[in-house]
Amino acid sequence: MGWDPAVLARIRHLHLRARVLTESLMMGEHRSRRVGQAVEFADYQEYQPGADLRHLDWKVLARSDRLVIKRFVTETQLPCTVVVDLSGDMDTGTTGRGGYPDLDTSKAGYALTLAATLLFFLHRHGEPVGLELLAGQGAAYTSLPPRTGKNHLQQCFAALATARPGGRANLGQTLLAVGGRTRRRSWVGLITDGMEEPSEWLPAMSAFARRKTDVRLFHLFDRGEWTLDFKDAALFYSPEGGEDLAVDPGGAREAFAEVVDDYVSEVRSGIVRFGGRYVPVGTDVPLEDAIRRAILDGVAEGTWA
Numbered sequence: 465m466g467w468d469p470a471v472l473a474r475i476r477h478l479h480l481r482a483r484v485l486t487e488s489l490m491m492g493e494h495r496s497r498r499v500g501q502a503v504e505f506a507d508y509q510e511y512q513p514g515a516d517l518r519h520l521d522w523k524v525l526a527r528s529d530r531l532v533i534k535r536f537v538t539e540t541q542l543p544c545t546v547v548v549d550l551s552g553d554m555d556t557g558t559t560g561r562g563g564y565p566d567l568d569t570s571k572a573g574y575a576l577t578l579a580a581t582l583l584f585f586l587h588r589h590g591e592p593v594g595l596e597l598l599a600g601q602g603a604a605y606t607s608l609p610p611r612t613g614k615n616h617l618q619q620c621f622a623a624l625a626t627a628r629p630g631g632r633a634n635l636g637q638t639l640l641a642v643g644g645r646t647r648r649r650s651w652v653g654l655i656t657d658g659m660e661e662p663s664e665w666l667p668a669m670s671a672f673a674r675r676k677t678d679v680r681l682f683h684l685f686d687r688g689e690w691t692l693d694f695k696d697a698a699l700f701y702s703p704e705g706g707e708d709l710a711v712d713p714g715g716a717r718e719a720f721a722e723v724v725d726d727y728v729s730e731v732r733s734g735i736v737r738f739g740g741r742y743v744p745v746g747t748d749v750p751l752e753d754a755i756r757r758a759i760l761d762g763v764a765e766g767t768w769a
Contacts, residue, residue: 470562474625475618477567481577482584485752489585543610543647544586544593546579548624549656550600551633556686557747564628571686572629574747575655578682580624581751582653585759587617591651595620598638598656603627610647635665643671650675653758655682658731666734679740680758683731686747690724692717 510532519534550572557570565572583593594610597603605623608616635656646652652672658665672679687693697712732742745754 468562471625475621478580478621478625482581485581486585486588488752489755542591543650544591545596545610545646545652546582547596547642547654548575548579549598549633550627550629552630553657553659555629571747575684576624578655578751580621581755583620595623596642597627599631599633600627601630635660636668639665639668640671646675646677648675651678653680655684657684662730662734669738669740673738681735681740681742683744692720
């Protein structure tokens with residue numbers, strides 16, 4: 465197929481950014497090569513003095529008064545999928561050449577670059593990688609299951625480079641579908657601004673929990689959206705529909721801060737309830753920091769403020 469020069473430039477840009485960021489991350493990495501542990505129970509072994517007590521099966525001890533250790537088999541590869549929300553509410557910031565979101569000065573561009581870097585980082589670690597795009601328009605692919613190989617990685621980059629935000633993600637419905645086809649004991653990085661009612665989509669995270677998936681939610685936000693950092697009264701609207709709303713930022717800022725705090729708390733607790741990890745990511749945060757917190761440091765703590 466013939467590629468638009470603007471798309472080819474975006475693919476090169478994504479590849480370069482992802483490679484540079486990955487090399488920076490790997491320079492400071494002093495941990496296992498693997499992003500996570502995909503393990504399956506193998507059998508029991510009689511306890512021997514000095515064995516790791518963390519693997520002691522207390523249920524067997526209670527039933528039979530025997531000390532046994534669980535043994536596991538570690539899988540050599542961990543299937544990894546990056547899921548990107550490209551709904552209309554992600555369409556903030558600058559539009560670049562060809563009508564595509566600018567990769568450096570837009571919320572969707574930040575999400576696409578974050579996705580590309582995660583894919584490249586995981587690929588460099590030898591993991592099979594896949595990509596799921598929720599909503600959006602114009603992408604070369606919307607669903608690519610985890611595979612290895614440079615050609616597959618390039619397909620993922622082509623999908624990211626040709627994607628534009630648009631429409632509504634219907635997170636509850638689409639996450640149930642994605643969770644249903646996700647491999648057991650895999651890794652999933654979900655990039656979304658979560659701009660749908662949390663009670664409507666958080667229950668869908670159960671689809672990943674049932675498959676014992678290691679989920680990291682990258683909760684993407686623009687600080688201006690969450691702080692009403694505007695001087696003058698303005699008319700606010702959503703690209704995904706709904707009534708326009710006139711707001712005086714000065715008078716509403718304090719009450720709005722409480723609404724945002726409640727919203728963030730609801731999302732964070734919902735993700736944790738289903739065994740996931742919550743990573744708030746402001747678009748002013750360096751991508752390297754967001755990825756390090758989510759993968760290398762193995763934590764999902766912190767607040768958005």
